[in-house]
Amino acid sequence: MTFSWTAPDDDQPLPTGYTMTIYNGNTASYINADDVCDPATIVDTLECTVSIADLMASPFSNRKGEDIGCKLTPTNMYGDGEESDDVASYI
Numbered sequence: 682m683t684f685s686w687t688a689p690d691d692d693q694p695l696p697t698g699y700t701m702t703i704y705n706g707n708t709a710s711y712i713n714a715d716d717v718c719d720p721a722t723i724v725d726t727l728e729c730t731v732s733i734a735d736l737m738a739s740p741f742s743n744r745k746g747e748d749i750g751c752k753l754t755p756t757n758m759y760g761d762g763e764e765s766d767d768v769a770s771y772i
């Protein structure tokens with residue numbers, strides 16, 4: 682599953698990094714996704730591809746037929762920005 686996003690408007694400082702979290706089906710919470718979405722890579726590509734196997738395994742523990750949610754927090758020279766709304770897809 683590929684999660685993708687657009688960069689912010691030109692009038693804002695560009696992000697120097699992103700923190701991505703993925704929904705955990707067992708705990709109904711969001712878990713840091715650095716292990717499957719390398720922060721150094723996603724800042725340039727503006728996307729992250731996560732295998733279905735990873736989404737179904739620990740720590741995410743999602744099941745087929747469930748919504749898979751993802752949130753993104755940008756970081757720039759001023760600190761962390763506002764966390765994005767949840768983006769959901771099905772596996």
